Amino acid sequence: MEAVRQPVCLLLSATCVLLTAIIPMVLMHNLGEDGRIARDSGLAFHLVFGLFISGYAACSSLSREMHSGTAAVVLSKPVDRALFFLAKYAGVTVLVFLFSACACISTLLAERTAERFISNSTLLGYVTDWQTGKMLIGAPFVAFLLAGIINYRWKKSFQSSAFFLLFGCLVVVLLVSGLFDQAGRWAPYSLHIQHRIVPGGILVTLALLVLAAIALAFSTRLSIVPTMTLTGAFFVIGLLSDHWFGKLAAESAVGRCLYGIVPNWQNFWCADYLARGGTIPMGVLWGTAVYALAYTGAVLCLGVLSFRSAEIK
């Protein structure tokens, strides 16, 4: 819960939702590519904002606690260091899941908002779903307003209330939007929502979880700035993994080793599969999930080993 209560994470999540919502509303003359742009932008915002959220949450939950002395208080209790480390990762995971759910729903709704060619008895031509767009933009404000009321009335944490309410509001918007077509008539749910985007969001979420594990492992020995810098470097190197180490891996053992050590983020970016109405194959999804699980497991093991011998000042 501590991770969810960090104002920075709430602000980044709300900004991600708003930017994702705005993109399809400001696009003009895209030759029918609005949906793709909204979808790709949504996934990109999901990844970029998620990078900051997972990195920051991992750093603040361990590195900051180690330097501020909070970790010392907790570890003076009967808490095993490995358990403490893994609990921190679990906390970050909850935050990443919550953020990812919000980001993923926003992408679904942004794609729904985007201009598309409609041809039926009442509509003919390119139509932007302004209703869905307005509801999507309104969701963070409604969540903040309700969280403010809850904070005023029941003295509950504004941040955590707002975070959960943001998710709740987005779910409501998704359901409402999914039950009506662009003309405002009732339609069976899912007819106008592109659920094939969800696996893309799941893959980005897996990438964020791997990244969070890397940041948390660095946090056991480094302060926030070096941790964020190294995690960022890992991200950039991982994006270029195929280019830098792919060829090298085919030629030498060192190359194979480097290729294996550096996380390959290309595995997690499957927006191309979604082009022209395509879907992400389940084999790709499962393969990447196994890769993410194995990589995260290995990084967490190293993190536990490092944390066991770390000195808590």
Add this chain to the structure above:
Amino acid sequence: MNEKPDESVVVIENLTKVFKDFWRRPKVCAVDNISISIKRGEVFGLLGPNGSGKSTTIKVVLGLLHATRGQVRVLGRVPTDVSVKERLGYLPEESHLYLYLTARETLDLYGKLFALEKRIRKERTEQLLEMLGLVDAADRPVGEFSKGMARRIGLAQALINDPDIVILDEPTSGLDPVGCRQVKDLILTLAGRGKTILLCSHLLADVEDVCDRIAILYRGRIRAHGQVSDLLEERDSLRVTMPAMPPGLTQEVLKLLKEKTGTEPALDHPAMDLETFFLDVLKEASARSEPGSRPAGERSVADYLRPGS
């Protein structure tokens, strides 16, 4: 683990702690070859100026830092043993708590770390909040607390498990005189129940009031140690306290003493210390302004911390 009353529950032998820089080169020797043994039920004070190695010693005892040389045993075990920590309570120098949790949530969280039952956690939380005067602030985030309030909630978390060994790092730092007195009374109450207290402070009056034995650290080394009474006693002088006498009789006694001893005796009226005077004034003012209310500084000790509980 049943300890005999005079058994040492904390044993530090030839402890040296050297902090290293990024390149693993020695940077500073915070603790240099110190040996301390603390018996069960004892209130032991570690004194010293800032940077003398007090907090470092405590953190090695808690298993948070690793000794460079020497060894530490707490309840007969290495301090990194998790089971030892079930019987420890630790108040750090600064109250490092989760800023977004409320006071009640904070105590509940620390109670959970000791696997206390929900009912016990709730009882103790309420008792500690009442004892430390935090009932009105129980549902406020700890991040909004003043330094004194944060100190109190820090003290509460250190006592949530009713520990056998309480390690207090500057416990009265940031507290008002009423809070200081309350903490000192609490230490004496805990000691009365057979708890072992390791107190670390640079406030000499606090240490003098509550400690049985002390060690004075300076630049990582012990410069003096022993019973407080032994260390402070001036064996070559004597004080006699008695009710006030008529002026003539006083002069006669002084004259007699001068004749017999050959030295000039000093005469003065015993004075109460400022803390006692301050608390008396507050007590009186409190009783006068709110008849029937409990005077400040007289909040009860939590039931589960009372003698016989």
